[in-house]
Amino acid sequence: MLNRSLYYFKTLLFWVLLFCGLYICNLYSYIVFHSLTELFTIVIAFSIFIFTWHSRHLLKDHFFLLIGISYFFVGFVDIFHTLAHEGINIFPAHGENLSAQLWLCARYVQILSFFGAVFFMNREFNRKYLFILYSTVVSLCLLSIFKWQIFPDCYIEGVGVTTFRVISEFAVTLLLITAVFMLMKSRNSFTLYVYRLLYISFLITIFPELSFTTNTFIYNIFHVSAHFFKIAASFLILKVIIEMGLVRPYNLMLEDMLESRDELKKLSAAVEQSADMIVITNFKGTIEYVNPAFETITGFSKSEIIGCNPSILKSGKYDREFYEAMWNTILSGRVFQHAFINKKKDGTVFYEDKTITPITNEQNIIISFISIGRDVTERKRAEQELIERSNELLHSNQELEQYAYVASHDLLEPLRMTTNYAQLLSKKYADSMDDTSKKYIDYILGGVQRMRSLITDLLSFSRVTSQGKQFKSVSMNKVLKIVLSNLEPLIDERKVNIYSETLPDISGDRTQMIQLLLNLIGNAIKFGNMIDPEVRIWAKPHHCSVKDSNKEEVFTLPRRTAWLFCISDNGIGIDNQYLERIFYMFERLHARNVYEGTGIGLSICKKIVERHGGNIWAESVEGEGSSFYFTLFS
Incomplete structure (x- = not known):
């Protein structure tokens, strides 16, 4: 807070000293005062153009580009205005009227550019055509003043400011006020700081225009103040261009860099702490980076593996055609996925589900490869055990079904024998059997029949799979x-x-x-x-x-x-x-x-x-x- 207050104090002191110095010059010689103030505004005008032009790629809104280009031509005309002042004697035949005409020409270019910039806000235009337009307009103005001499008089010696000059100044002022209202409606298109600078600049530009509508001596206090306001308005526009073309983009760039740095830290932490093995190689396949998970799983340290080829992990389980197919895939820009059987540093074999992805530059040229692999050794072992147990279970079920079929089939024979002998007993000794004996014989036959049905159904159940067609x-x-x-x-x-x-x-x-x-x-x-x-x-x-x-x-x-x-x-x-x-x-x-x-x-x-x-x-x-x-x- 203290630093900002000090900055504002120094800035205010600079402007007070500058205006005091210029005013003292005015007391000594109006010609010196006029030349110095115009020189300040010309330098500011060209600075606005230079900053705008070199930051044109950073300016998203063509509003500022139009103003920046216009100030190049405004500054150019202001040079002629400064040199045409009566006391300089470069154009002695024209008198003070020439300086007034050039002033009005520069102001028309400036104010119409303000109005056009606000009117065409958020619209794009061709810079080449814009330069041609400004060059044409300014050239016609200068030719109408110097060569054709058809530009209306703005000042007449002994009479003062002409009616055309007064009407023109009021017209310029009206355009400027209209631009201010249009700017207020578009205030959401700017930051608050930029909007305030533009608003103040537009407002204080009105005073220099109104000061020249009076039919009084050209060197009075209003005219002196008008030049001060002109310097201030131009400087505010320069601050806007610097803010939009340099400060704000570089602040945004710095924010993006800080954000990118944070994202890079997160990405780096994610890679370093990932449980998967991550390997980055150059275009030729030389290893440039491995994460800690790779070191833990393979047993190779970074110092041992960096600069080597991933073939150091080969287990000999794949032939040459397999690796040729892999290279053909990734060199064509496609992703290669496969389950690898690789070898650790100690010779132990491990299973790895690996994905190899090509990395390309902005020209879509492959510059390196990244491999992300997951150790699935335990899963493979579990799958193998499951397969073995499933096969054992299937074999066991088949044996059980076969056993059930054979056992059921073999059990039918003693049942038939039991049934036959029970029936023989019932027929041969029917007359000598009492009711209890007959009941027992019926129990035997009923039980045998139920056993026969049960065995028959068991046979049918076992045949569903074993003898299915x-x-x-x-x-x-x-x-x-x-x-x-x-x-x-x-x-x-x-x-x-x-x-x-x-x-x-x-x-x-x-x-x-x-x-x-x-x-x-x-x-x-x-x-x-x-x-x-x-x-x-x-x-x-x-x-x-x-x-x-x-x-x-x-x-x-x-x-x-x-x-x-x-x-x-x-x-x-x-x-x-x-x-x-x-x-x-x-x-x-x-x-x-x-x-x-x-x-x-x-x-x-x-x-x-x-x-x-x-x-x-x-x-x-x-x-x-x-x-x-x-x-x-x-």
């Missing part, structure tokens, strides 16, 4: 016809009403489709309404995801139509809490003496649908019926 186009209408034919005795016995719509052709295993519908429709009949049973079968197109039975991921199959099938009944229904459990192995919701079954049928259905890439689920209202939905693909 290659998928072909299957007509579900024909499959339904076969299933209904097989169930015809049960349908007639229960007097079930079957309602079916036209079903589509799908891609699948025909035998398994028969088994699927046989289980679902059979269940719908078994658990159906005892009075007026109904079973409805329909299908419609459906948008859904497909779950690959060999991979635990969901994806959408392109160019395949999904079909939603539904088999519904009006039977006893299922409690919602059991809707998922019913698809588990051996899951039964009712006692055997109420509804027969092994609890494997719906598990078989689920496995068949999943093998075909679909999903199966149930919806039910207890006491009103159930609907089983499943998706298949054509």
Whole structure:
């Protein structure tokens, strides 16, 4: 605050001393005073032009460029005005009228430029054409004064200021006042500091114009003050140009530099602290930079690796063609991404997911490359272990399925033998058996029968995968016809009403489709309404995801139509809490003496649908019926 006050004090002292010195000169000789003041304004005018011209690329608004160029021509005319003063005697034949004419010519150029700059604010124009325009106007003015002598008189000896001069000064003043109002409307286009300088400069420029409208002696106090105001107004314009062309751009540049420095620090910290390995090489592949993560992971220090080629990390896992393809990619300006198997300093192999990106200059020429790599060794090991365990599990499942198939098949033989001997006993000794013995024989035969059904279902379950056939186009209408034919005795016995719509052709295993519908429709009949049973079968197109039975991921199959099938009944229904459990192995919701079954049928259905890439689920209202939905693909 103290420094700023001191600055303002020194500035004020300078101007007071300057004006006092000029005023003293005026007391001594008006010619000296006039020459010095005009010299000041001429120097300021050319300074305005020089600053404007050399900072033209930094001036975003052509408002200042127009004013700066105009001051070159104003200063040029003011030189003639100064030399034409009556006391200088360079143009003695013309008298004081010549100086007045040149003054008015310079003021017209200056004020019209102010007015034009405000009027054409925020608009661009061609500098070349602007110079041509000013050169033409000023040349015509000078020619009309010196050669053609058609410029109206502005001062007549013994009479004073002419009517043309007075009218011109008022016209110039009116234009200047109009420019001030236009400037006020456009104040948001400037900073407050610049706006104030322009506003004050425009206002104090009015006084020199009005001072020459009086028909008094040309060297009076008003004329002296007018020159002081002219110097001040020109100096304020110079300050504006310096502010807009030098101070403000360089302040903005400094701010940008400081901001860039902060961003550079953040970027540097991000690179240095990154957990990924970052390597920068020149165009030939020589390493110029590595971050600490690279040193930690590879074991190479910066001093050891800088200046080397990244080939020092080669593990020998890739052939020459691989590296040629890599170089062809990055030299063509494209990004190269690949999983590398590299070697550390101690010879240990590690896995790296690496991205190599070319870095170009302003001419889009590749000058260097940046490589960002992530150590994925642990992930690769985990993936390998997962693959090995998956393979082991798959092998184990296959062995279990084969075992289940063989065991089930082998168990059927002793069951047949047990059944045969139990039946022989029942026939041969029927007369000698009491009721208890006959009951025991029935228990044996019932248990064997249930065991046979269970083993048969287990065989069917194991065969879904192990003995599944290659998928072909299957007509579900024909499959339904076969299933209904097989169930015809049960349908007639229960007097079930079957309602079916036209079903589509799908891609699948025909035998398994028969088994699927046989289980679902059979269940719908078994658990159906005892009075007026109904079973409805329909299908419609459906948008859904497909779950690959060999991979635990969901994806959408392109160019395949999904079909939603539904088999519904009006039977006893299922409690919602059991809707998922019913698809588990051996899951039964009712006692055997109420509804027969092994609890494997719906598990078989689920496995068949999943093998075909679909999903199966149930919806039910207890006491009103159930609907089983499943998706298949054509």
